[in-house]
Amino acid sequence: MIRAGFLSPSERRKLEACVRSHRAGHGVARRANAILLLDDGKSCQAIAEFLYLDDDTIRGWYKTYREAGWDALSVDGWKGGQSRMTSAQETELCAWLDGRFCRSTVEIRAHILKEFGVEYSHSGCLKLLARLGFEYRKPKGLPRVSCAEQQAAFIDMYERLLNGLGADEAVYFADAVHPEYQTKPSYGWVKAGSNPAVTTTSGRGRVNIHGALNLENFDAPFVEPTTVDGVSAAQLLAKIEARNPDKRLIHVIWDNAAYHKGPDVREFLARPDCRIHLIQLPPYCPHLRA
Structure with a gap:
């Protein structure tokens, strides 16, 4: 004592x-x-x-x-420790890490031990990676298929279409969406000790919307079918025509879905007085959807 x-x-x-x-x-x-x-x-x-x-x-x-x-x-004698790897070894390790995606330090520590004969603990490896400028994070998701050539071709086609567009023509982008209604609790500030609650839905209510958008005047016609199919696609085209009685030609750009080129759509386009001109995006380019 x-x-x-x-x-x-x-x-x-x-x-x-x-x-x-x-x-x-x-x-x-x-x-x-x-x-x-x-x-x-x-x-x-x-x-x-x-x-x-x-x-x-x-x-x-x-x-x-x-x-x-x-x-x-009163003397603060703490000093930072010297790296157990040489500068050249650290440079080589950085190059190795840049070429792969390591999900844990296990693989990295094994590589350091095998290549440089230096054994690191988990915490020591974390400090080493932080000092070398690496961080633990989730990768960003990218579209499954990306085609720069098709993107460039579409942009060129779209610009030529707009530059040559007559006063009696219009352009719409069209697609289908399927939003779901479902309660999802989230974080927020509440009084300590309280137990807030929110009523959840009994099931997942799904809504099908087949719609289009005119980027010039923001006209947005749509239909709400029970199922998105060729019938709803033809109904949407009919609604677009009805909303543009003064347009001689209406360009509709949509994706390459099967119901966008099925028999119902072909029958609609075969009418003598049809004013719809379809422009379908090339296959395997989901990132070009409107």
Whole structure:
């Protein structure tokens, strides 16, 4: 047990000045504070709880102070450790990591041990990766198939279409969507101890919408079929025609879905007075959908 009152008045004034000083480092001021509290009669356990430390640390500080004085205890001797890998090895490791996606440090640590003969713990490997500029994150999802050539061809076609568009013509983008109605609780600020609740739906209510959009005037005709199919596609084309009685030609751009080129759509387009001109996107380009 450490007895109180072991500090002389001059020693106590010196430590109090350190605690109140704005120039003293945080760690140094904490040590001075701990020695003062010990001198006040507080236990190592109580001080450790107050400073969020362990009591052995407080005892170690007291021992250093009694044996070597404040000058020894006030020195912050912590220094960063030297990397166990050379600069060339770290460069080689970075190149290896850039060429693959490692989901854990197990593979990385095994590679370091095999190639460089250096063994890292899990935490040590995490620090190494952070110092080398790597972070643990989820990759961004990209479309399954991406075709830069088809994108460029579509953009060129679309620009030529707009540049040559007559006053009696219009352009619509069309597609089908299937939103679902479902309650999804989310995080928010509530009173501590309360137990908020939200009523959930009994099932997943799905809505089918087959719609189109004119980017010039933002006209958005749509139908709500029970099932999205060739019938709903023909109904949508009929609605687009009905909303544009003054247009001689209406260009409709939509994807290559089977119901967009089935018998119902072909029958609709075969009418003598049909004013719809379909432009179907090439297959395997889902990222070009309107």
